[in-house]
Amino acid sequence: MNFNRKEYTDDELLALYKAILKPRMIEERMLVLLRQGRVSKWFSGIGQEAISVGSALALEADEYILPLHRNLGVFTSRNVPLDRLFAQFQGKKTGFTKGRDRSFHFGTNEHHIVGMISHLGPQLAVADGIALADLLDNREKVTLVYSGDGGASEGDFHEALNVAAVWGLPVIFMIENNGYGLSTPSSEQFKFSHFIDKGPAYGIDALQIDGNNVLEVYDTVRQAAYSMRKNPRPMLIEAITFRMRGHEEASGTKYVPQELFEKWAKKDPVDNFERYLLEELVLTQKAMEGIREEIKAEIEEGLQTAFGTPMPEANREEELADMYAPFEQEVIKPASDAKTEKRFVDAISDGLRQSMERYPELVLMGQDIAEYGGVFKVTEGFVDQFGKARVRNTPLCESAILGVGLGMSVKNKKSMVEMQFADFVSAGFSQIVNNLAKSHYRWGQHADVVVRMPTGAGTAAGPFHSQSNEAWFFHTPGLKIVYPSSPYDAKGLLNAAIEDPNPVMYFEHKLLYRSISQEIPDDYYTVEIGKAKLVAEGSDLSIITYGMGVHWAKQLQQEMPEISIDILDLRSLLPWDKEAVRDTVARTGRVIVLHEDTLTGGIGGEIAAWIGEHCFELLDGPVTRVASLDTAVPFAPPLEQEFLPKQRLREKVEAVLTF
């Protein structure tokens, strides 16, 4: 192995040595504990330490690093206290996730580290978001994120690199090419020869380095970072290395040819560097022993403290509360009585514009939302007022942009991500349900992202431009969901969603955009999230609904003046207003839950179940759901009309009334 110390001083080389020795010694200790059954799971980075350590030390202390499962050296190089690190591995409350997530699945803003979720690839776009926030605020910083050769097959890898290239984001994409993804060798993972071949294809500079040479890693990353701070752009660094143990300790290494272990054992990153320093007389045998003793003592002390702390005690209230970043909404009233008639779409636009004025940290991202104004023209004229930095056209990549939103939250920015159609959110699903939704619960990082969802059928747009998919998210703790049905609520709830530091899915029905209007306040105001609205008071029957259902119910009331309908517009689906639901049930005793979404697994099922469980004594008949057919949304208007619940509503109402 060739070490070139260039101008580096003895002290710098010694610091590198101590830093690479520490994760190795921790791992050796972990393997003993594992055999003793005192640690349950371990992903070994033995053989790959030079990459974590060399790259982490090459950055400034406040530059963010996003490590993966083999990057123990990042945590140790950032001086994460060992007692807390071990407590984290053991699921103790004194770890970084209060026992809620395992191993390296945590971040710590104190150490400028954002940890992974198991899905690997989503991490890459989060790095883009952090880098974008730095870029927008003119901080000369780089962000470092890792990927394995296996994880690089994920679509998220492509999306994150492409966004970084197009937006000139100072992100170092460090590819640890260790030849295997679990048991799958590179030959079955990809067809190209080297990851550096991919760089130019994205318009990204790429370098290949010996990932077992800590000095080479350190020097390369230092130089890359220096250049990227001055001239912001991404860089791909492919570090060639080898995984000396199994994917995780329980999974073995039977599939790896023995000669590979023999070959790579000779390239051990710790032994080789140690030998070099001894030869260079930077290190003496005695000093080496002293360093080892010191690290050993630190490890033992950390372990003792961690083992000495009890397992967490479950506190139900705390667990539930921590799903969300703490936030007490103060409903804001308009400053004056001035009102203007606005269509639903204009109310959304109005709210968004006023939120942009109110929050300089708010950034809008979406396909075609800049000069073009978005396909529904919600952001028309925004570029002129706020500039392209804050009104950002994105490449066609929902997953990456949602990940960018989380990264921006790490830097205390707010983002609004516009889905061109709600249907396309499926391409970014994992970022929402795994990353944004769980981040606060896992390690206390809020995700200040609003996802706008132009939703719904009735426009003969077929199965992929018409879906109601709010139930996909309703089942995910950590998210909030709002779904206005009037221009007043559309503006007030959008403002409220943007104010809230939690991830909020904001559903806006396309059919309402230009078909309804209302006088609404000119000033900024908010509507309470989680609060339903009684649209009409009645005594014979309750229709509990939201979105388009509110309009169907109102229309039915006009068509059936002989009955008196209590119409409750939920407005917020997560959380939903149980008190208002109980009140309407108490008023009428007969209930229909109506929604445009398909029947099975729809939100109506949850509401009906809750009513059955909590309001049984108030009921005079079975709670009845009215929803779309359990099919995809069909294209041709006659089929679509049959699909939608509107025409079944009257007959269901009559059945409930005569029960």
Ligand SMILES: Cc1ncc(C[n+]2csc(CCOP(=O)(O)OP(=O)(O)O)c2C)c(N)n1
């Ligand atoms: C989306 C997803 N699919 C599958 C897995 C299971 N899994 C975890 S790590 C891993 C292999 C990753 O290989 P690579 O990216 O090369 O990193 P390495 O483990 O070699 O460091 C697999 C298949 C996962 N965690 N997430």
